[in-house]
Amino acid sequence: MESEKKTRLSEMMAPYVTAGDLIMARVAGDSAKFYDYVRKAKEILMSPLETDIATTPYDVVWEEDRVKLKHYRPTTEPSLKTPLFIVYAQVNRETMLDLQPGRSVVETFLAAGLDIYMLDWWYPTRKDRYLNLDDHVNGYIDGAVDFILEKHGIDQLNIMAICQGGTMSVMYAALHPEKIKNLVLTVTPTNFDHDAGLLNVWARSLDPDKLVASYGNIPGDIMNLGFLLLNPARLMIDKYVGLLENIHNKDFVENFVRMERWIFDSPDLPGEAFREFIQWLFRENRLIKNELVLGGKKVDLKNITMPVLNIYGKYDHLVPPAACDQTLSKIGSTDKEDLCLDTGHIGIYVSSKTQRQFGPKIIRWLTERDEAPEPAKEETKKTASKKKKAAETAVKE
Amino acid sequence: MNEKEKTSESAQNVVFADWVKSQVGAWEDAVKRTAQVWQAPGGAAPENAGETGKQPGPDEIGKGLFEFFQALSSIAGTPKPGDFQSAKSVPDMMLKMLQPFWGYSIKLQKQFAEMTGATATGEPENMAEIVKQMTKSFYDAQGEDFRKILNVPQLGLNRYYQERFNKAVEKASDYQSALTEFLQLLMIPLERAHYGVQEEIAKMEKEGKAAIKDSKALYQLWIQKLEDHYMALLRSDDYMNTLTETLNKLHDFRAARAEFFMDQLQNLPIPTNRDMDELYKDLHILKKRVKELERKVKRDGK
Numbered sequence: 001m002e003s004e005k006k007t008r009l010s011e012m013m014a015p016y017v018t019a020g021d022l023i024m025a026r027v028a029g030d031s032a033k034f035y036d037y038v039r040k041a042k043e044i045l046m047s048p049l050e051t052d053i054a055t056t057p058y059d060v061v062w063e064e065d066r067v068k069l070k071h072y073r074p075t076t077e078p079s080l081k082t083p084l085f086i087v088y089a090q091v092n093r094e095t096m097l098d099l100q101p102g103r104s105v106v107e108t109f110l111a112a113g114l115d116i117y118m119l120d121w122w123y124p125t126r127k128d129r130y131l132n133l134d135d136h137v138n139g140y141i142d143g144a145v146d147f148i149l150e151k152h153g154i155d156q157l158n159i160m161a162i163c164q165g166g167t168m169s170v171m172y173a174a175l176h177p178e179k180i181k182n183l184v185l186t187v188t189p190t191n192f193d194h195d196a197g198l199l200n201v202w203a204r205s206l207d208p209d210k211l212v213a214s215y216g217n218i219p220g221d222i223m224n225l226g227f228l229l230l231n232p233a234r235l236m237i238d239k240y241v242g243l244l245e246n247i248h249n250k251d252f253v254e255n256f257v258r259m260e261r262w263i264f265d266s267p268d269l270p271g272e273a274f275r276e277f278i279q280w281l282f283r284e285n286r287l288i289k290n291e292l293v294l295g296g297k298k299v300d301l302k303n304i305t306m307p308v309l310n311i312y313g314k315y316d317h318l319v320p321p322a323a324c325d326q327t328l329s330k331i332g333s334t335d336k337e338d339l340c341l342d343t344g345h346i347g348i349y350v351s352s353k354t355q356r357q358f359g360p361k362i363i364r365w366l367t368e369r370d371e372a373p374e375p376a377k378e379e380t381k382k383t384a385s386k387k388k389k390a391a392e393t394a395v396k397e
Numbered sequence: 398m399n400e401k402e403k404t405s406e407s408a409q410n411v412v413f414a415d416w417v418k419s420q421v422g423a424w425e426d427a428v429k430r431t432a433q434v435w436q437a438p439g440g441a442a443p444e445n446a447g448e449t450g451k452q453p454g455p456d457e458i459g460k461g462l463f464e465f466f467q468a469l470s471s472i473a474g475t476p477k478p479g480d481f482q483s484a485k486s487v488p489d490m491m492l493k494m495l496q497p498f499w500g501y502s503i504k505l506q507k508q509f510a511e512m513t514g515a516t517a518t519g520e521p522e523n524m525a526e527i528v529k530q531m532t533k534s535f536y537d538a539q540g541e542d543f544r545k546i547l548n549v550p551q552l553g554l555n556r557y558y559q560e561r562f563n564k565a566v567e568k569a570s571d572y573q574s575a576l577t578e579f580l581q582l583l584m585i586p587l588e589r590a591h592y593g594v595q596e597e598i599a600k601m602e603k604e605g606k607a608a609i610k611d612s613k614a615l616y617q618l619w620i621q622k623l624e625d626h627y628m629a630l631l632r633s634d635d636y637m638n639t640l641t642e643t644l645n646k647l648h649d650f651r652a653a654r655a656e657f658f659m660d661q662l663q664n665l666p667i668p669t670n671r672d673m674d675e676l677y678k679d680l681h682i683l684k685k686r687v688k689e690l691e692r693k694v695k696r697d698g699k
Contacts, residue, residue, distance in 0.1 A: 232583070234620075
């Protein structure tokens with residue numbers, strides 16, 4: 001009988017001890033290698049590291065409350081007549097599109113001659129807790145759009161939207177279709193009635209009223225904790241084991257730190273907008289059912305008649321294909337295209353593989369639907385033509 | 398519960414009741430002595446301290462103290478009329494006031510003993526399960542006994558302030574309990590991954606395959622199992638319910654804490670969140686109206 005008792009403390013603690021052992025063994029290999037790792041890690045971590053993100057120069061050209069509109073300084077003559085307005089999500093920051101030189105969607109677009117404006121939601125404070133979806137869609141997004149249209153003396157612009165920013169842009173496109181020439185949606189959820197991702201399952205069981213009453217704005221750290229818990233084994237353990245394994249590689253460490261800086265730079269979410277997003281979309285799925293009303297107007301997806309390109313990731317665990325692939329069947333556009341890339345939620349913007357597909361595809365798609373810009377003077381025509389060719393070459397590459 | 402388990406539980410209860418009884422007896426004796434010491438003038442030895450009236454030696458003092466604390470930890474019973482009538486009843490009164498705490502301690506000891514008994518028979522074999530049960534017992538007992546104290550009706554001018562403070566303490570305890578349970582749930586996959594790897598290795602050995610010697614391969618096996626177990630857990634009803642419960646308790650605690658802090662802030666020249674939120678709401682409504690008017694003026698101008 002005694003031999004059957006497996007209650008010794010050492011056995012009880014075994015899983016925890018073994019986990020540590022496995023991690024250390026994975027990292028260390030043998031002692032000489034481990035020593036070498038430690039020495040190099042020390043050298044790298046104590047040396048100056050290039051970890052700045054969002055280094056492409058821009059000017060803030062419009063502001064309302066905390067929200068800012070960035071205009072990126074062109075690096076070449078414009079190749080498209082219509083400027084591109086980028087609407088990012090409020091979860092995390094738009095700096096992800098300009099993570100580092102050579103891994104920057106913004107840089108790719110600028111090199112191709114796109115005139116880029118990007119909405120920066122900045123950091124909401126407690127006074128923003130009553131801002132709702134209507135304020136964001138019909139207030140901030142519309143305000144920025146009006147500014148760009150007025151500045152350029154045009155009636156329509158192109159919109160490219162990301163994730164939650166995409167969902168709000170779909171609402172905007174349905175309410176103000178006359179202001180949009182082309183709409184590019186990337187990892188944009190419109191259908192919330194599925195169990196493909198944990199986020200959906202969890203969000204549906206949340207009580208948004210209690211959370212908002214308790215916090216006012218929803219803290220970014222709480223959101224981040226939720227995202228980490230989507231896959232604790234990979235995001236809280238394996239990722240850092242990977243860092244330890246590559247600690248002798250300065251480029252790896254710099255890239256890793258940049259990504260960490262971006263991931264944990266999480267603004268809070270305005271309480272009321274969060275409450276409406278969870279209740280109306282995750283719980284009631286109003287958008288895809290054409291039952292959403294904003295600012296007293298029904299958000300009818302059939303009003304979206306401009307060309308639409310819908311890009312999403314096959315392995316996206318936050319916004320799985322099931323959340324995105326119904327959009328085109330519900331809108332009124334005839335010129336529409338779905339593109340499912342073999343990547344995840346963030347990889348779509350930052351992985352080297354998709355960098356070669358994602359940016360160039362959008363540039364090509366927009367170029368095909370844009371009129372050529374009209375150079376102001378005859379002498380600039382040749383220059384513009386040369387630049388355009390250069391941009392096209394970049395796109396092809 | 399089968400007959401065997403019932404019998405076992407009943408036997409445990411009988412043993413425990415006997416133990417409590419013996420402890421109470423020891424307490425009565427010890428308190429009697431202590432009360433006599435307190436009542437004796439100038440700290441003289443009690444009359445019945447010994448036939449010879451000599452000072453007690455270190456052994457006796459130690460024994461007395463031991464008995465006293467032993468008794469203290471096992472006090473049980475209800476106050477009787479006259480309990481507070483004289484200085485003689487001071488120790489009784491003090492001990493009776495401490496009764497819920499010691500009752501709570503006894504319950505914990507009992508549950509721990511039961512759990513240890515169960516563990517000794519090899520029932521819950523894993524650490525997570527034991528820790529979970531222990532914590533649950535701890536918080537259940539705490540909830541049962543401390544809640545009674547915290548919910549004692551408050552009287553007088555300060556009653557509302559005191560109630561809000563008590564509520565904040567109670568909600569903090571509830572939240573702590575829920576959070577602990579949630580965190581323990583998150584530890585379960587770690588344990589299961591460990592046993593999963595062990596089983597895998599045993600299976601390979603049984604099949605005559607070479608055991609995994611490479612630490613990287615072993616790590617990959619472990620992390621994959623860990624991920625699988627987390628995926629299973631995170632989709633389970635148990636996880637959802639615990640998460641929801643934790644968030645609800647967090648909300649209740651934050652609300653109760655905010656109310657308590659507001660009481661304090663009202664005495665200082667600092668606006669409370671409630672004051673500021675009202676102001677922000679007014680600002681928000683005003684801004685919307687101004688924007689709407691701006692649009693109207695713009696439209697009319699065109």
